[in-house]
Amino acid sequence: MAKNKVPSALAIGIARGGLEIRQFMRQRESVVFTLAFPIMLLAIFGSVFTNELTDGVTFSQYFVAGMIASGLVNTGFQQLAIMIPVERDFGTLKRLRGTPMPASSYFIGKVIVVFVTMAIQVILLLIAGVLFFGVNLPTDPAKWFTFTWLILLGSAASTSLGIAFSVIPKSGRSASAVVSPVVIILQFFSGVFFVFTDLPGWMQQVAAIFPLKWMTQGMRSVFLPDSFAAREVAASWETERTFLIILAWLIAGLIISIRSFKWEQDR
Amino acid sequence: MSSVINVRGLEKSYGSNKAVAGIDLSIEAGEIFALLGPNGAGKTTTVEILEGFRSRDLGEISVLGVDPAVKGEAARVWRNRIGIVLQSTNDAGDLSVFETVSHFSKYYSNPRNVEEVIEAVGLSDKSAELIRTLSGGQRRRLDVALGIIGSPELLFLDEPTTGFDPKARRAFWALIEDLQKSGTTILLTTHYLDEAEALADRVAVINHGKIIEVSTPALLGGRATSLATVSWKGDGGLQTERTDNPTALIRKLSEIYKEEIPELTVKRASLEDIYLEMIGGADGQE
Numbered sequence: 424m425a426k427n428k429v430p431s432a433l434a435i436g437i438a439r440g441g442l443e444i445r446q447f448m449r450q451r452e453s454v455v456f457t458l459a460f461p462i463m464l465l466a467i468f469g470s471v472f473t474n475e476l477t478d479g480v481t482f483s484q485y486f487v488a489g490m491i492a493s494g495l496v497n498t499g500f501q502q503l504a505i506m507i508p509v510e511r512d513f514g515t516l517k518r519l520r521g522t523p524m525p526a527s528s529y530f531i532g533k534v535i536v537v538f539v540t541m542a543i544q545v546i547l548l549l550i551a552g553v554l555f556f557g558v559n560l561p562t563d564p565a566k567w568f569t570f571t572w573l574i575l576l577g578s579a580a581s582t583s584l585g586i587a588f589s590v591i592p593k594s595g596r597s598a599s600a601v602v603s604p605v606v607i608i609l610q611f612f613s614g615v616f617f618v619f620t621d622l623p624g625w626m627q628q629v630a631a632i633f634p635l636k637w638m639t640q641g642m643r644s645v646f647l648p649d650s651f652a653a654r655e656v657a658a659s660w661e662t663e664r665t666f667l668i669i670l671a672w673l674i675a676g677l678i679i680s681i682r683s684f685k686w687e688q689d690r
Numbered sequence: 691m692s693s694v695i696n697v698r699g700l701e702k703s704y705g706s707n708k709a710v711a712g713i714d715l716s717i718e719a720g721e722i723f724a725l726l727g728p729n730g731a732g733k734t735t736t737v738e739i740l741e742g743f744r745s746r747d748l749g750e751i752s753v754l755g756v757d758p759a760v761k762g763e764a765a766r767v768w769r770n771r772i773g774i775v776l777q778s779t780n781d782a783g784d785l786s787v788f789e790t791v792s793h794f795s796k797y798y799s800n801p802r803n804v805e806e807v808i809e810a811v812g813l814s815d816k817s818a819e820l821i822r823t824l825s826g827g828q829r830r831r832l833d834v835a836l837g838i839i840g841s842p843e844l845l846f847l848d849e850p851t852t853g854f855d856p857k858a859r860r861a862f863w864a865l866i867e868d869l870q871k872s873g874t875t876i877l878l879t880t881h882y883l884d885e886a887e888a889l890a891d892r893v894a895v896i897n898h899g900k901i902i903e904v905s906t907p908a909l910l911g912g913r914a915t916s917l918a919t920v921s922w923k924g925d926g927g928l929q930t931e932r933t934d935n936p937t938a939l940i941r942k943l944s945e946i947y948k949e950e951i952p953e954l955t956v957k958r959a960s961l962e963d964i965y966l967e968m969i970g971g972a973d974g975q976e
Contacts (some may be wrong), residue, residue, distance in 0.1 A: 514779035521774035
């Protein structure tokens with residue numbers, strides 16, 4: 424037998440990413456839920472709240488920022504924290520563990536599928552927002568720069584936290600019931616569905632612990648005029664603090680993932 | 691060439707329950723070795739330690755010259771040389787047979803040809819079908835395809851034919867024999883004694899965390915030397931005699947009793963009889 428080298432973790436990870444995307448696209452329900460649901464929400468909220476928050480800022484504009492931030496949480500945290508327990512239950516993970524595939528390749532595959540689904544979701548949301556709900560895209564390159572690092576950092580944090588949280592559901596069947604409420608409550612608390620400053624103070628303070636609040640606020644700094652910053656809690660976009668808090672969550676997620684990842688359900 | 695699997699003094703406890711209580715085992719290159727034992731006997735724990743899925747408390751183990759507790763890059767190099775067919779996997783229903791086998795082939799340094807492997811497990815006509823459309827037996831054959839795609843030197847097969855119809859089992863056995871001919875060493879765990887008898891060069895019976903005996907299927911439990919049990923009703927009640935020549939014994943008895951030998955039975959031990967006796971009869975049932 425020829426002694427070839429075992430394929431690199433990166434090569435296997437990229438192959439896994441391709442496979443995961445293919446699997447995702449074949450699950451019609453999850454495609455519809457992940458990609459079309461945010462647009463449906465935008466349609467509903469955009470039709471119900473037609474008022475302007477200040478001159479030139481429609482609720483749709485405010486809401487699109489929140490939905491993009493939510494998209495980071497849905498495609499990363501929610502998708503993985505549900506999918507990984509299912510794969511654990513089905514024995515997928517145990518089988519993979521018995522092959523030369525390292526854990527890092529599995530994670531690379533997840534990062535790829537999260538990033539691709541997230542990108543499609545954000546692009547569809549922006550297209551629908553611009554075409555049907557009068558959403559204005561920023562023109563300032565600095566804002567697109569903020570947008571880019573927010574997407575990358577937010578998506579990475581969301582992915583690592585999804586992997587970390589995947590140890591909590593006791594079974595694949597219960598995963599959705601455990602994970603979805605966490606996400607929905609965070610969305611309400613973080614100012615996705617309502618204007619954040621209209622929420623009760625305690626709710627704002629709870630939300631400020633978690634990354635979604637900072638992602639939505641960061642996205643508002645991209646999609647709303649800078650004059651709107653005065654209406655934020657700190658009367659500013661707090662860009663640096665946003666960066667640091669999301670980064671801290673990313674690191675926490677990575678540490679927990681590496682320490683606690685389970686290939687098999689405990690018996 | 692030393693043994694493919696070498697185990698000395700293996701022990702593993704879960705709390706106060708000693709699942710594996712001192713096991714020694716040697717499996718030689720190219721043999722099919724069957725591990726038999728009732729549920730809870732320590733079979734699964736032993737195999738999962740050998741597969742590197744579980745840690746052990748005590749003992750020396752070498753699998754292909756490597757300690758299965760190996761970590762990191764060395765673990766990948768080791769796993770590149772083994773194949774594992776787990777008991778039940780139920781995943782990736784949205785991929786086709788070909789896509790799945792082809793994907794797993796990317797994990798190994800010397801994968802076998804994807805079409806050839808699919809052909810070998812008899813799934814050629816299902817190659818383009820999604821896994822979720824496969825029957826239980828077809829899924830099992832896919833599991834085997836994934837276990838052998840990396841051209842393993844050593845293959846672990848856990849209950850491979852559970853849920854197979856008799857025809858599929860025969861076809862499966864032929865596949866396993868082909869693998870052996872190509873030089874693969876196989877560690878088989880099974881509940882089916884006919885399967886062990888048909889495939890295994892040697893069998894080990896494990897119970898209460900210990901190996902009771904290691905032998906060929908034909909010799910296990912002294913099966914060859916006490917092939918038949920002859921019993922009849924004599925003067926002092928039921929008489930039993932074990933013999934390798936029951937005809938001679940019956941001839942002798944018929945001279946004594948002249949006419950009918952009272953309550954005569956001649957019983958030959960099947961592997962299953964031997965096995966059940968070894969593990970303590972009903973005690974070992976599931």
